[in-house]
Amino acid sequence: MAIGCVIQGISRQVVLIQTLLVPDSNNSTGYLFFCWLVGAVYMAAIHIVSLSLIALAIERFIATINAKTYETKQSIVLGVGLVTFQWIYACGVVLISKLVEESEVVGETTCSSQGYMSGGVILTSLCIVLLTSVIAVAIFIVLLHTNKKRYETTFLNRSLHSLSERYQLSENIKTTRLLFPVVTANAICSFLCIFIGIFIIACDAESAIAKILVQVALYIVSLLLPGYAAIFPWLSAFGHPELQKEMQKTLRCCLTERIVPEQPKNANGVELILNREHEQSAHFEAMNNAWNA
Numbered sequence: 001m002a003i004g005c006v007i008q009g010i011s012r013q014v015v016l017i018q019t020l021l022v023p024d025s026n027n028s029t030g031y032l033f034f035c036w037l038v039g040a041v042y043m044a045a046i047h048i049v050s051l052s053l054i055a056l057a058i059e060r061f062i063a064t065i066n067a068k069t070y071e072t073k074q075s076i077v078l079g080v081g082l083v084t085f086q087w088i089y090a091c092g093v094v095l096i097s098k099l100v101e102e103s104e105v106v107g108e109t110t111c112s113s114q115g116y117m118s119g120g121v122i123l124t125s126l127c128i129v130l131l132t133s134v135i136a137v138a139i140f141i142v143l144l145h146t147n148k149k150r151y152e153t154t155f156l157n158r159s160l161h162s163l164s165e166r167y168q169l170s171e172n173i174k175t176t177r178l179l180f181p182v183v184t185a186n187a188i189c190s191f192l193c194i195f196i197g198i199f200i201i202a203c204d205a206e207s208a209i210a211k212i213l214v215q216v217a218l219y220i221v222s223l224l225l226p227g228y229a230a231i232f233p234w235l236s237a238f239g240h241p242e243l244q245k246e247m248q249k250t251l252r253c254c255l256t257e258r259i260v261p262e263q264p265k266n267a268n269g270v271e272l273i274l275n276r277e278h279e280q281s282a283h284f285e286a287m288n289n290a291w292n293a
Helices: 002-021 023-027 032-065 077-104 119-156 163-202 208-237 241-251 276-292
Strands: none
Touching: 032 077, 032 119, 032 163, 119 163, 163 208
16 A cells, blocks of 8 residues: 555656656657656556555455454465455556547647546546445444454353454454554545546636646645655554554664553453452442442
8 A cells, every 4th residue: 555655656756857857748759658657657556545445344354254264374365366456457447548548549649648547437447446445444344343243252152162263353353443543544545536536537627727726636646645655654553552663663763762561451442450459449340330220
């Protein structure tokens, strides 16, 4: 996901740098393949980032369905398959758009006309990604609720379920909660980019105001995804002390801060009882609540 954002930002800046170094390159016919290649990478990266939320939902769905064997069967096939699917879809959209664009070209082809893909194909693709992204967010919420219910059931009937199954359900809950900041940010970023893309394609840029709005929308898209790529590592470690420590060591920052001990929690987010005083307090509080009820 972050790699797609970085590729999108770099490819966008390559076009701007080329325009600054060679002012007449946009109206030239000698840079057609280069301009098309940069534009294709730019659009492919946008689609890859938009599909990242779907890939996360699919992976969590498979982990929930195969909770009994998912922990014991460690394989990279699933991850490689999801990433390959994203690239195949993105490249397929770009190639189909290129074929449609060649059939619709009227007059001389210049470098500026190669910067973006066919409007109709991109509009259809973005609508599909928008629909699937909404479904993916709903799936994520349902999976969290389902894993919590299954964990409670297996906890009450521990003798009927294996340790690996209970461990995987616990990990599903923790991972789903850990990914919620990433999912939320990714959903907002994807929705904004998709809506802006639909606006750019569907907007009738004949008037001066419409042209200004389209230009502003293009700048917003150009800044939105690279910004998300910059905060993605922090979002990935948000709420996870172990990942935060590893990220701090990697970045070699905040090493002098005092480590604050935290109370361990179970899969449902309830603090574990580790001493007699805490146990007595929890016991009398439960008795008091039962008496008052």
